[in-house]
Amino acid sequence: MLIRPLDSEIDNERQADETILWSGRPLGGIRFRMIDLFLIPFGLFWCGFALFYEWALLTMGNVPWIFKLLGIPFIVLGLFMVFGRIL
Numbered sequence: 001m002l003i004r005p006l007d008s009e010i011d012n013e014r015q016a017d018e019t020i021l022w023s024g025r026p027l028g029g030i031r032f033r034m035i036d037l038f039l040i041p042f043g044l045f046w047c048g049f050a051l052f053y054e055w056a057l058l059t060m061g062n063v064p065w066i067f068k069l070l071g072i073p074f075i076v077l078g079l080f081m082v083f084g085r086i087l
Helices: 006-013 036-059 065-084
Strands: none
Touching (some): 036 065
């Protein structure tokens, strides 16, 4: 199998007035930004508070079921803030 360089294939396809701005592959792996210094701890706090809220409501006796369900979206949002951004 003959592997041709990608640049020659691109040169064959592009028109005369086009220029190549970038070629290659994006960087792989997990990349953190400066905003993650705030968002990850905030997500941990958010998720911890939502879990505590849900636990407190589930252990109480006579709480309407709608209040018990209201904590679930906040738990999911907290998990996304911590782990979803990385995935």
